[in-house]
Amino acid sequence: MNASRDKALEALRLADSAFKDLDDGRVAQLTRAVLDALATDPARPTPEPEGFVALVAPRKLDAPGEKDPWPVLVAYQHTPRRAWEADLRQNTLLIATDLRNGDTAASVAFRDESDGRQRRDLTPRPSRTGPPPNDPPPSARTTGVDLLDLRRLFPDFTKEPRRLALAVVYHDWPSNVAVSERLDRSPSASRTTARRSPFIKPGDAQGEGAGTTLILATSPARGLEARGTVDADVKAIPVFEDEAGAWVSPITILFLKLDDPRPVLLRAQVPVRGENGRVRGAFSLSVGSALPHADLRGSYQVYLVAGAQLAGPYPLDVHES
C-alpha cells in the first residue's frame, strides 16, 4: 500500500460532473490540495518521500460529442534520484483496456502539445546517464498533477462509447486502476465470440486463487514462458465463447523497456470459467511463439492486464533472443 498515493487520490476526489470543468486554474488548485495532503510537519524530521503515480477518472462521463474531451487526472510524486533512474516523461504510460472486448492500448502519458509549429527537440536524456543527483536526504520531491485527455491520447480507441479500465505505469510504478465509461447516444458494437489463442495452453489450476498473477520463466527447451492466472470480478473482464463453446477472456501482457515509449504488447485469449461471480482461469504460453518477430533482448518491467486487473510489475531480463 502507498499512503501518499491514497492521500493524493483522496485529495483528487471529484464528482463526475466536475471533470468537465477542469482547466489549468482548477488543476493548480487540485495540485495545491495534493501538496497539502502530502505536507509534512515542519517540526518533525521529514520522512523520505514516498513516490507514486495515481489516476483519477470520471466513472461516467456524458461526452456525446466526437471532440468532447475525456479528462483524467494523473498525479505523481518522485525524487530527483527516481527521475534520474527513470525519467518521468519517457517512462510514464497510460494503459487503457476496453472492458467490452478486452482490447488494451498504451500511450505516452505526457505529450508535448503542438502549438502549430513543427519542432525538432532535443532527444531526452536517457535515464541513468551521468552521475546521480546530489540530493542528500531527505530527498527533494517533485509533486505534480496533470490533466490528460483520453480522446487525444487514444484517438482511435475512444471513437465509440466505451467502458475503459485505466491505469498509469511509471516504468515499475503502477497506479491504481480506474474504470471510466463514456456515455454516448450512438450504438456500440460488441463482440460475442473470440478465438482462443493457439499458443495458449491451460495453466496449472492450482495456482489460481492468488488473484491475477504472472510468472515469467526461461527454460532452454521452451525459451521464455509466461504462466499466469486470471481472477477478476465478472463485471471487470469480458468473457467470450470460443468456437468450441469454451469460455475465454482477453489478456494483454505489456513488456516495458526503460525509456522506450513503445511497449511490446502480447495479446491473447485465455481459457476461463465462471465461479461465484468471478472469472477465473490459468494459462501458460510461450512468448516466442506468441511474438515470433519481437526482439525482446533487454530488461523489462512486465505487466499483465486482464480486464480491469493490472498485475505487475514483473522484472524480466532477456539475454538471448
Next chain:
Amino acid sequence: MSYARLPDGSRIVDRAAPDARVRRDLSFDRIVSELRAAKSDLLMNELRALDGGQGRADHDAVIRRIASAIQNGRLVWELPPAAASSAGGSALPAYVEPAPAQEEKKPASPVTTRGGTTIIRASLFTGGTTFRKAAPPKKPKVTPELALEYAVALLRSPDATRIECSFTQDPEAPKFEKGLRLSFQGVGEVEAYADEKLTTKLDLGRPVPAKVFLKAVKAGLLELALEAEEDERFERAPAKAAMAVVELNLALHKQDVDAIGRIHVNPDTDPVSKYHDDLKALTLPAQIEVADAEKADGSRWLHVQRGGHHARAKLVLRKLDAARWPAGVDDYRITLEAEKVALYDVEWDGAALPLPYSLKVGALKAADKTLWVEGREASAKLGDVHLKLGLDRAPGGLAKTPKREGAVARLTVAEIAELKVDYATPAGEATAWDEANGRFYINLMPDPDGRELTLRASLKPALPGIPVHFMLAPDPNNGKALPKSWIWKDIQDPVKHRDRIGRDGLYGFQAVTDASGTARQSVFLSRFGGDVFHPAAYLDQDPHLTRYVRGHAELAKRAPVFAAKPIQVWRKFWVQRVEVEGFRYPDLGAAARKWDNVYARMEDAGSVVLSRSAVDAWGVPVFYPRYVVELGGGPETALVATDATKRTFFQGLRRETDKPVKVPILICDAVWNPAQNTKPVSKTQVEASNFPVDLYMSEMIVMPPLQGGGLIVSGTWNAKVLDPSTGAYRTLGSGPLTDQDLFVDPNRLYYYDVKLRRPSGSLPFADATHVDILDLALKGARKSLGAYDASSQDIIAGCDPRDLPEFQNTIAHEIGHGFKQACEPGTQPDYAPAHPHPDITHHQPWHCVWQRDKCLMYRTGPIPGTLGEFCPACQPYVLVEDMSGLL
C-alpha cells in the same frame, strides 16, 4: 463534234455523220486553194479550233495543216445534207463518196515475213540508202516493214516508243519513190511524233518518216499498219504489227494514323510490366494505300533509317492485266528507280535490293509485288523522292532505251536531326532548365505548370508540314525507389509524366514542322524528383515507336530520335539566412546535400545581416550567457531565438521573383521557447551550511525566463533550528523565495537543474540550522534544435558548434516540414498510401519513427545511429511533393 462551215454550206468536220456525203480525192493543193478562196475571220477561227488551236500560226499555215488533215483522213470535208442533192437526183460529183461506216473496219493481219529475197532498204526522206542484192522482179513489189522498239507504249511515260518504218522493193527498179502511210487501229491510242522529244506531231495523212515516235494516249491493244502509197507501177502489201498501250500501277502505302490513334493501352497496370506486355502483344494496323494526291505531292513521310529503328513504306506493284498486254513480252522487265531510299522485300531487316529494281512482266502478270521502301537520305524539299516505275527489255532487235516513269509515286524522306529542350529563362524569373546538368526544376511554377516543358525537334534539311510526335521515355530506373506499397496503377495520373494523346493512347503529343523545319510541343514531366526521362521524337509514320520502352528487351530494339541528354526531375528552393553581426555559423552545404539526395537543389539566396545594436534595440531577450542556453557553453554571449522574437528578425525580408520558393532561416546559437511551469519541488531540512543546493525541476530552466518577469512562480522557505535533544525543529521564520536565490550553474549537467542559494530572506535568522524549500515552481523553458513555423513560413535553428552534423540535420529537417514532411497519415495525396511510420507514440504524426527513430524526420535529435537522411519510407513523399510553395 467540231467543224468549220464554209460559205457553200459544206463543212470540215472531225467526224462525219454516218449518212454524210464527203468530198474525196481532193489534192492537197486544191484543198488549200479552195480554203484560201473561202477564207474569212469566222472560217479561220473555226479552222484554228479544228487545228487544235495551236499557237499563233498564220492563216496559211493553218490552212495547210487542215488540208493535210483532210488528206490523211483525220478531218472530213462534208457536203451539205441531201436536200442539196435532191435536185440533182442521186448523182454525186465525181469526187464525192459516201463516208465509210466505222464498223466496216477490219482488223489487220500480222506482218508477213520477207522471205529469202535480197532487198533494198531505203530510208525515206533521209537520203541514206543501203543496197542489197535483189532478184529482178517483173513488177516490183513494195513491202513495208515495221520494227518496234517495244511492243508496248507506256502510258504516262515521258519516253516515246520508237518504231522504224521501211520497205523492201523487189526488184529494186524502178525505184519506189512514194511514201509509207502509218495507221493505228484498236482500243489503245497513241500519237505519232517525228522526234523523240515528242514535239513534232506527225500528219498521218502523209507519208511517215523512217522513225516514228509514239506517245501512249490510251491504254489498250492496237494494231499498227504500214502501207505504201499507191503507185500503179508497184505491187503493194501492208505491214502490220500488234502493240499495246500499257499502264503500270504503283500503290504507295502509309500508316493508318487514324486507326492507330484509336488504339488504347492502359499504362497504369500492376505490375508495370503488364503494360509492356500489352504493348508488345499489340498488332498495329496495316498500312493503307495513299491517295493519288498524296502520291503526287509526296506527303508520305519516311524517316532516314538509323540502325533499323525506322519503319519502311509499303509499296505494291500492282498485278498486270495479261489480257491488255501483247503476246511475247513476258520477258520485258518492269523497273523501279529511286534515289534517297533503299528497297526491301521485307518490312523489317533483310538485305537491300539492288536499285534500279526490276522484275519480269510475266512475274507481275501473276501477282502483285510488295516491296518496302526505306529512307536513306533526307529530302531537300517535300516530295523530292520519286519512285519511278518503268519498262525495259533485254538488248536485241532495235536499239532501245528504258521507258521511264510509267508510274511515279513521290515521298519525302525526313530526318529529325536534333531534339532539344526549348527553353529560355523568362525575364526576371528563375531558370528551370539546367541544360549542363540535365536538370529540370519543376517547382518554380505551381503544379502542373512547373512540370511543363517544350521540346523542339528540327528537321535537316528543313521541311515544313511534317507531323512530329514527342515522347518522354521513362528511364527504367524510374520508380525503383518507391516502396512496394506505392502501387503504380493506383498512383493517380496528375503526378505522372504526360506525353501522350490520351493517357492510354499510343501516339505522343504532336506538332507539325514550320517553315524552318522545326516542331515544338509541350510535354509534362512527372512529379517524382529524380525521375529521368529521355526526350524523344518520331514521325507519325513510325507508329511502332509509340511502343518504345527504354530498357525493355524487345520494345527498346527500335528507338526514336533522342535528345542528346536526358532530363531529370529536380526541384529547387532558396534559403535566405538572417544573421546578426558578430555571430557566425557554418554554411549549409551538408544540409543541401541531404536535399540533393532527394533531387531538390538548395541554393543560397544570400544573407541579411542585422547589426547588433539594432537587435539590442528591440528590447527582447535575445542575448544570454552561452552556458545558460548551452550546457558547458562558457560565459560568452549567445544569440537565442524564440517563436516570439523571430518574427522581428525576419521582418526585413522581401519576396524575389527570381527565387520563387524561398525559405528564410534564422540561425542562432540556441532555440528556446517558454514551456509550462515546473511542478512544485520541495526539499526540506536542508542544512543551512549546505547551500547552494541543486534542484532538479520538471521543466528546463533558463534565466531570465523567456516569458519575461521573474523566474519564480511560487515557493517559500522555512528557516528552522533543530533541537538535538528532542529531534524536533522550531521554525524561526519563513518567507517567499525570490529570483535572487536562484542561479544557473555554469557547469550544470542538465537543463532541468537550477541552483538555490540560501534564501536571502532567511539570512537574518543566523541561528537557523536548517531551511525548508517548499513547493518551488518556476517558469519552464523548452529547448529545441529548430522549428518550422507554417504561419510565417520560416525556420529558426540553433547551431551547437560541438555537434555540427546535428545542426545540418536540423536545417534539413525543418525545411522538410516546410515541404509537408513527414507526411501525416490522412493528409497524404490521394494517390499515395498512408505513411507507414508516423510518430503516433508521441502524437506527432508529422514526424517519422522509421527503424526506431533513425529518420531525418524524427522528432528529436541527436539520435545515435541516425540515418541523417530521409528514410526509405519518407523518401517517396519527398520525391513526389509539390515543392512550389511552403506549407
